[in-house]
Structures are given as structure tokens and as C-alpha cells.
Amino acid sequence: MRALQSVTRVDAMKVKAGIVGGTGYTGVELLRLLAAHPEVELTTITSRGEKGAKVSDLFPNLRGRVDLAFVEPDEAALGPCDVVFFATPNGTAMKSAPALLEQGVKIIDLAADFRLRDPEDWERWYGMPHACPELLAEAVYGLPEINREAIRDARLVANPGCYPTAVQLGFLPLLEAGLIDPESLIADAKSGVSGAGRKAEVGILLCEAGDNFKAYNVAAHRHWPEIRQGLTAATGKSVDLVFVPHLAPMIRGIHATLYATLTDPEADLQTLFERRYASEPFVDVLPPKSHPETRSVRGANQCRLAVHRPQNGKTVVVLSVIDNLVKGAAGQAVQNMNLMFGLPEAAGLQGIALLP
Amino acid sequence: MRALQSVTRVDAMKVKAGIVGGTGYTGVELLRLLAAHPEVELTTITSRGEKGAKVSDLFPNLRGRVDLAFVEPDEAALGPCDVVFFATPNGTAMKSAPALLEQGVKIIDLAADFRLRDPEDWERWYGMPHACPELLAEAVYGLPEINREAIRDARLVANPGCYPTAVQLGFLPLLEAGLIDPESLIADAKSGVSGAGRKAEVGILLCEAGDNFKAYNVAAHRHWPEIRQGLTAATGKSVDLVFVPHLAPMIRGIHATLYATLTDPEADLQTLFERRYASEPFVDVLPPKSHPETRSVRGANQCRLAVHRPQNGKTVVVLSVIDNLVKGAAGQAVQNMNLMFGLPEAAGLQGIALLP
């Protein structure tokens, strides 16, 4: 096979990008997107466990497209990067961030280290003290539909969680417009199994998670405080939220079904949503009576929304779908990178969803 | 292959059962259960489209176990039966029911013809006038956990819908005990694709419904009035309900996630559920903090429930799983038949769920 496109050639004009921890699903998705990004030079990818191995040996879809091998994660490797993506377990990025920022490297953390603004919150939900609480105030929550301007200027972006992306984009127009009771929020969310990561765990085996459906973490899920913080910050309203995540027998996709009590039964909800997202490149409001499907965003950096009011009653129902690995992780990270480096926001993100 | 067990031998002591319309998924599931039922003789199975064909040619899992061929659906074939199951499209059973009842045949309708008590409701939701509205008052809604005694005496049983079974069993203890606001009910339900039946339709192809998740019929679903009627009848409370069904990429199983606002924050919900279902053979209340999985009831006549109160808040969350083809259709029909004929309620229903 002739290589289609080299990704290792040096090009002074391009953004030099590194990835820390590229052996998981957000890592391989970042690689897929960055390898095809016209303005990026992928220079470094690190992994302790896979050091020395070729990326394309682990992920054969990248054969002929990514020639890099995994290297040890250290400053020598990452320092020359313009931007470093952390596709690592929680608690990793916070250890390296201060030194890299000092070297002038911008950081996009796809894990949770910089999502919660209060270090005590972080410790409570993630079970360890925060390594650099002084950076929490600086970190920008990377949901462009809320924080686009702040992201442009950020050195450190906390890429949102997958559920929080789908849930916040669905509730935002209603909360901003004051049309729902902020204490009545229910988010019933269903995720494909890739949301659990590429880990050797029995619960996500094909024979356990396949042809099966279940809720999990109903008592408490780490995305709950993130969603509440995000919606409160964006709208100034203290929200109360019931959040029930479920595991669906599919690979990619989140479908969030959102419920809230309307305070104004006369509101034109369809128009509200269409206007809110009219200029957003990656949020698509479907026509009335639509039911978005997760496959309509498979592999694409898109959120598709539909708004319903069953039986013309007091409850609004919003349906929100994303690909958890794209708009819910790697795609949104690239969108944030584009903003941070003044690139066209959609650069490298124009792939059309794979259907069927 | 030597036949394992003949199902056609005549046995005067057994209940002679017929099936009308046995070419769909509830039909083949009825066949699987009845062929192995120790007190039933399967005598007749009808299908216009497949007349003359051997049942086991259509459903090879029945080879060596069911020797019947499909016959024309007429009174001559069905009159000698003790009980006839209708596994037909909506609107079929109501045409044949009066004549069969007159012949002394008991009827269990797995479709919707006798589920709604008000003929105007039926016409509104099912788009045709009812053929025998005079039977609606007599028909017993076949949810044994509510109507066990009435079912024992019934000539005509309306077997509940799959969603209504899962949803009602989850809400019942709370409504009966007056612990939730009856106007606050939300049922977010997810179904495997077999719930849509065995029909040549594009939307349920593997390539359309596989690796995909979506809501459907958010504006209105025919199980909505059935659930409301059932809960109101059982508890004397006029309930308001938001019901959002979803299609999950799996074959069997319903997972209903139920939300309601608690009126008594001090109630011991776990004990309430355990007591309510302590003597029920087919409802299993899981320990606190459990998450029932649909596969734990795959092929079994079971409903498994768990009750949660996230963040000790005002909202109760009930998780309810059934196999839509068993406790949600054919299994419940057999349970009803057992009651109607004075057989042990669990006869023929002791199969253990297939896991994995």
C-alpha cells in the first residue's frame, strides 16, 4: 500500500500537536481527526505502557496515515508542542499542566481534572486532592456554545464530559430564556459502551453489555456536579437535576432525553431552539416532531436536538444526540483547539456521519 | 434427530390451546412456552398467509418440538379449543371474540382490542370503531399483580401491552401507598426491537436499528392511555403521565426508568416495594442500590425492579425490566391462562433467563 498522506512532514505553519495517553478511545479518535486536519502537524504521542510501539499497530485503521510511535510522556517530548491534548485517566493532566503551561504549551484536557471549579468538589467526586488548584480559576470550560470567546484566549481548556455536552446543549435554551423551573430538571441519558473507555473490565465485554440494557450509578455520577455547575454558570440559575445514565448495547452515541416543567405554557419552543443555535456550526435543531438518532452523528462533530411537548402538557421533552467520542470528546477538543489557535472553527471537523 | 417430545398427542386432561396468528414474535414465543407446558395440548395454530406450512419450517427452533401446520383461521378449527390466544394485529380479535365466547372458548388477546374500556378511546387511538363494545366491560385486564382474582373467573382477558406491564409494576406500589404526586409521572422507556413485531419494515432493519438509539412517538403512543387507565383503575387516582418510548439496538427487553415526585420524604421505599411484591411469583425486587439488567430476564417471565432516590431528593427513580415477549406478552398470557384454568400459576413458566 502506498501511503495516502504523510502526517510527519514538518510544516512551520501548522499547529504542532501532541497527545498524552493515546491508547484509549478518545486517543484514537483524536488521532483520526488530527491526522486529517489540514492545519495540524501531529508531532508526539505518548504512552507509558505502549512505549516504542507504532500507533498503527495498535489501531490498524491508522495504517498508512499515522507513522508515529508511542514515546515516554515527558517534557522533552511535549515541550516543543504548540498544544498538548490529555486523553488520560482523571488525575493525570493536573500533574503535568503547570510545567507545560510555563513552557508556553497550550493544554486541552479531555479528562475531568479542570472541569470542576471548586477543588473540594473535585476531591469529593474524584477521590484525590487536586494537584494544582491554582489553575482551576484560569481553566476555561470548553463548551464553545457557551464559552467561545473565553476559549479563544485560553491557555488551558477543560474539555466537557460526554453526558454534560449532550445534556447542557439541550437544557441551555430553556434555562437561558427562563422558560422552565430550574429545580425540575431530569436527564435520562443513554450511552454507547465506548463511553466507558478501552479498559479490560468484565462489565463492558460484548457478552455482558451486548443485547442488554441497564442503568448505572443512579445514586451518583461524576457528571452530575459538572452539569449543574455548567448550567448554573451559563444561566445564573441554581439548578436541581436528577441524572440517570444508562448503558446501551452499541459502540458510539449518547441519547439524552431531557424533562423539565415549563413555566410559560405559551412559549414557542421550536423557534427558541432554532434561534439559539442558528449560528452554531455543530448544533442542529431538527424540525418539529423529529426524533434524532445517534447514528445520524456517528463519527461527526454534531449535536442534533429536537424539542417536544407531549399532550401539550406542562412538561417539555428535549431529545439530544451526540457521538460521545466526537462532540462528546475528541471532536470538541479539536473545535476548542481551532478556536485557541485562530483557525476556522470547523477545520478538520467536516467529516459526515457514517450511516448506516 | 429423534423427536424429544410430541406435542400433538391427545390428552383429555390437558387444556386444549389454539393460537390465531402465530407468525409473529409473540406467536413464536407462545409456541415455545406452550410446547413445553406440562398441562397444555397445543391443538391449532392459524395463519392466513402461511396456511399449510409447517410451523417448524418458519421457526426452526421448534423442529422436533411442534409438529403442527398452520391452518385457516375459522371457527371449525378454533371451536374445539378450551382457550384461544390471539397473537394478531390490533383489530382482529374483536371480530372473532363474540362467536368463540359463545362456543364456550376462553380468549386471551395479546393485541390491544380489549385493553381500553371506553370504545371511544379505542376508536381514537386505534383508528377504527370497535366491533364488539359490549364485551369491553366484561374483558379483564390481564395484569395478575392487580387483577388476579378477576382473571381466574374471566372468559376474556386483555393481555397488557409490554410497556404498560413494565411501567405499571414500577409505579403501582408508590401510587397505592399515596407516596407520589400522581400528576408528576414520567416514564422513560427503552425497548428492544422485537417489540415492533416481525414485519417487513425499513425502520427495524438491522442496518437501521442496529448500533443506534432513538426515541419515537414522543407526541403520542398507544400505550399512554393504557398505562393511565390501568394506574387509575388500580389506585383510584387520576394520574398524569409523560411517556417517552425509545428503540434500543437489541432484540428483547424493556427497561423503564420511572420518575415521580415524592409527597412523603420519610417513606421507606425499599420495604414498600418488597412487601408489595413479597408473594408475587414473577416480580422480583432487587436489593437497595441495584440496577436491573434486561438480560437478567431474557426469555423469562419476570419483572425485576429497583427503587432509588438520588441525592436523597424529592424524586423517586424506579428501574423496571421485563422481556417484552415474555412478561410483556406471551409469558403473561400463559400466566393468565394458568389462572383462568386453575393451574399452578407458574406452570410452564419456570424457564431461567438466558445469560449471557
Add this chain to the structure above:
Amino acid sequence: MRALQSVTRVDAMKVKAGIVGGTGYTGVELLRLLAAHPEVELTTITSRGEKGAKVSDLFPNLRGRVDLAFVEPDEAALGPCDVVFFATPNGTAMKSAPALLEQGVKIIDLAADFRLRDPEDWERWYGMPHACPELLAEAVYGLPEINREAIRDARLVANPGCYPTAVQLGFLPLLEAGLIDPESLIADAKSGVSGAGRKAEVGILLCEAGDNFKAYNVAAHRHWPEIRQGLTAATGKSVDLVFVPHLAPMIRGIHATLYATLTDPEADLQTLFERRYASEPFVDVLPPKSHPETRSVRGANQCRLAVHRPQNGKTVVVLSVIDNLVKGAAGQAVQNMNLMFGLPEAAGLQGIALLP
């Protein structure tokens, strides 16, 4: 929930069965079958890792049906059993077998410890010396369609592998009749993922094995010597075999597609197969031109076969399907137990395949 049937009551007439290593998929399938077996009392189940845990906490499909807890695997627990099933990793049963046999306990090993008759073969393929090579000659290869009489008298049965069951049943009639060149055998076999066991391994995650198809172990697979030995022993012909296993994105089922060169182009292959298996309770020869489906045996102790001769050419094609966990493991083990204890061969094995 009221328990449907207690499996712990003592019944002097029943076969007292123990299971060593019941935490995998063959273990839970054995539990499902034995819990419903009319002639078996399940007395003991062992697991080092899960000691003390209730079986039904690990496998919720068994709630209300199996009340046992896992105990330490030792002779005190297993000695009183009439039969012990080893559902353990390779190399475990051979360590305990001599002592148990001495105590008069019969053994059925679902792993590979007693499948190969030559201890050097075993060491070469399984990477460890055999712990009790003196028992290899006594062990009976538990394929009832070949060794029924020997199994009846056996103390120690080596339950066949899943692939070897499907492949041997397909080739046997042709080899026995001398109708194919024994050096021309090709077995292209496809297995559901449960064949790989319930292990925390990345390769069998839903996100790795789902929506995907691949061959594996083409260079060498441990079932290759087992198939060759079995076919040679049964037919007296030294066979040469190419065996290519594949991983299919489903939970249960093996589909073996078998190819061989015919030596007699005039043979009536359909009649040959039908006669060979006419009295077999668990081998079903389909009519000419059939294509057996794995789902037609899902959960059932059945092998279904079809024989083809494309373009009337020199190559015979046999299609053979089993459920790898039933006829390919736990079901066949129960069939062997029935033979060893003089029970009806089909006792406890009459469950009908779950379709859809």
C-alpha cells in the same frame, strides 16, 4: 418475589452435583441447566475469587432459583458429590481429578485437561506438563454421538471443545462412509464471543468485538489437534485439516462451514446424514438446500446440520451450528452426566431455543 423452586432441598434419589469454578460462562450455563434438571440436586459450587458470594448476586438470572453461595474448592466440599463438573481454566481439573476419583466421585471436565490422549501433545499445545498422564487412557472423550456406550461406563469424561463438537459432527458421516479424501478437510468456523470466556480482556470488549469480524489463531489453535485426534479415532483414518476460527459479533453460537473433496461423486449425501443421525436426540439434519442459523439453537442442546454440493462439483459443503455454551459445553456435559448415571439422555435438556 416468591421462590419458584428450591434447588437446595435434599433428595436422596437425585444425583448430587458440584461445580468447580462456576464464575465463567460455562459455569453459569451449567447452573441454568442443572437448577432446572429434574434428577439433579446442585449441592456445591466453588470459586476461590468469589468465595462467600451468592451465586445469584453474580448472575442475577438465577435469583430465586439457585440459593447457593460459592465455597472454597476443596475435597471436603466436593467429596460428597456424585459428580463434579470442572468449568475451570485448562490445567485445573487434572490437579484434583485423582483424589476425587479415588473418593468415588465421577468427573466431567469442561476444560481441555483430558481431551488429548498423548501427554506430550498436551504439553506442546497447553504449555505445561500433564499432572496425571496415567488417567489420559481412562478418560472418555465425551461426544455421545461417537462414544455413547463408553461414556455410560466412564468415571472421567473429557467434555469436547466447542469447535470440535461442531466440526466433528459435520465431518463424521462423510469420513465414516469413506466418501471424502481425509487429507482435504477444511473447517472455516465462526464463533460468538462467549467462546472466549468471561475474562477481563480488551479484545472481547463490546467496542472491540462488536460490529466487527476477524479470523484469529490461523497459524495454530488448540482445537486443531483435538479435531484431528477425534476424527482419526472415530474413523480410523488419519485426517489432515485446515482449521480457521473466526470471531463473530454475537454472544452465542458456532457456525462451522466444512469443505472436503468427494471421492464418490454419486453418493446420496442427504440420506447418508439423515441415517447417521436418525436416532440421535440432539443432532438435527435439515432438509436439502437448508441453511441452519445459529439462533435456531440458541440456548438449546442441539446441533443442526445441512449438506450441500455446490454446482454438483467435487467439493462437499457441510453447515453445522451449535450453541457453543450448550451442545458445545454445558449442555453436552449434562448429556454426558445423564449417560453416566443412567438417566434419560435428554433429561434437563429439553429447553427450546430462544428465537428471536
Add this chain to the structure above:
Amino acid sequence: MRALQSVTRVDAMKVKAGIVGGTGYTGVELLRLLAAHPEVELTTITSRGEKGAKVSDLFPNLRGRVDLAFVEPDEAALGPCDVVFFATPNGTAMKSAPALLEQGVKIIDLAADFRLRDPEDWERWYGMPHACPELLAEAVYGLPEINREAIRDARLVANPGCYPTAVQLGFLPLLEAGLIDPESLIADAKSGVSGAGRKAEVGILLCEAGDNFKAYNVAAHRHWPEIRQGLTAATGKSVDLVFVPHLAPMIRGIHATLYATLTDPEADLQTLFERRYASEPFVDVLPPKSHPETRSVRGANQCRLAVHRPQNGKTVVVLSVIDNLVKGAAGQAVQNMNLMFGLPEAAGLQGIALLP
């Protein structure tokens, strides 16, 4: 949502492309590829059944990317195109081809109308007389790895079938080099369900084809004569082939496992394959001992191959994977179009496979 990229703008330099019959899976895949193709202007898409409907209403993944509506398939609509793709049922393209060719429109037929060179063969396998047998000699079989130069000059390209692509690419190096007995070929092929098209048929429902595996059309499949003709034409050897297709429970992907008898046991098969495809942009020979996975080509115009010789025996085993909708259909059609119009062969085909 802001549209990311308009596909309807007129650009005189671009190839104006039309699609006839764009409502199936090869149609939507063509749309996905052509909408993102830098050198193509998608001008027309026809469908009798969906006339007037927006393409993106049928295929929501195309929202914001394809603004076209389906129009009636007639010459007025198609005449101005530079190239027309037929993504139609067999027997459609042959009716329109002569008139379009006369208007100077180039044609790529993704159906079978121009694949077989002998009109009698066509009639025998496809059950209807050929409408323009005089064009069969002119039509070029569009497998670039064989016919690249002829394709560049072609007016009419017969795009190969999906199975024939995977099978021929696997056997070609061996046959060309004379290293296998051309009468010993066996192709055991497994396809995802999208290969059966987007048709309302019971057999490809999720509940029929999901969690299931089966062979089909073992007696005769239309791709059998196509493969034989292709291999014979390319190598000058009359080949004999046993071809057994199977339906695998997944959406996309073909895995062909190929067997043949080696005539030269000393040949270096790995080097043979690597050299044969060294300059091919879309055929990737994996390192020795590899097992290509279908997901490694999901959505990508790639064939990945591995060659094995189990037990160093007389049989060579080739593993060949493609995405049936891309290299097996729409992608190969675009590759052919690129050649026919002097575009870079990989233009618009650089998408990386979606994994997981």
C-alpha cells in the same frame, strides 16, 4: 445550525455528478463521499419513490451538507451531468445507458448490469434478457488493481460486486504468479447486513439477522460467475471456485477467507503479496501472522490482506477485508470516477476508518 459546506454551488471546473436511485445504502454512501469530494459538484439525484423529498430528510447524516431533493429519473435531469452513477437494482442501468452515453455522459454502474461479458450468462443469472448487449464488450470491469488503464479511457464502467472485490484481490497475486492450483479455490465469505441493501424484508430485520450467523445461497450466488470471469480474465487461467457467502450480525464489512492448494511449497507468499500491491493506494498487505479486522476499514476505501500457510501445509489461506459499501461499492465507484476524469486517484477517498 450553520451549513458547513454547500454542495450545490456551481463550479465550472468540477465534475458534475448525478446519482440515479440514491435511496439505498450504496446511494447514501455515494452521497457521503461525493459531498466531501473536492473536485465534484453533486448536481442531480433521482428517485421515483422519493421524488420531491429532500435527501437529508431521508438520510439525516447529510443535513447541512447536501441540499438536493430527489427528482424524477429522466434524461433532462441527467443529460447535463459529466458522470452518472447508477445505484439502482439490477436491470435498471442497462435501460438508460445507451441514451446517456450518446449524450456524452460517462456511466458508472454499481449494479450488475455490465459485469458479465456474455449476455447469456447475464440472462441465466439475473433472469432477464440484457437490454443493450452491444455495450457489454465496451464496458470496463472497474477493479482498478487489474484494469486501471482501461478504466481511465472508459465511458462505461461496471463497478465490481462487493464479494468479488474482496475475493479477487485476495486470489490475484497467487493466480498471477501461478502458485496455486486454479481448480482448488474456496472462498468462504462473510458479509455485514448492509450488503443486502435497504429493503423492507423480514430476513434482514435486526431481530432476524442480529445475534445470528448463517450461510445463504450456497447452491448458487450471482457473484460466483463474476469472480470466476474476473479471475480468468485477469490471469488467463480457467478457475474453479466454491463460493459460500454468509450473513454476519453487523452492519458493514466483508471478511473473505480464501483457501487454495499451493503448487510451489517454497514460494515466499508474503513478499509476493507485498510486491503485487506495493504501489496500490487502497490495498494494504499486513505483516506476517496478521488477522485483518473488518472494522479497520469501516467507512474507508481500503482492502486489507493477510496471507497464511497453516502448519506449513499445502493450503494457503488469505484473509481479505473491505467495507462492502466503500471499497466494495461507492468508494470503488469514486475511485473509478477519479481515474476516468484524470483526477488524483485518492481524491475524496482519504477518510480514515472509524474505529471503534
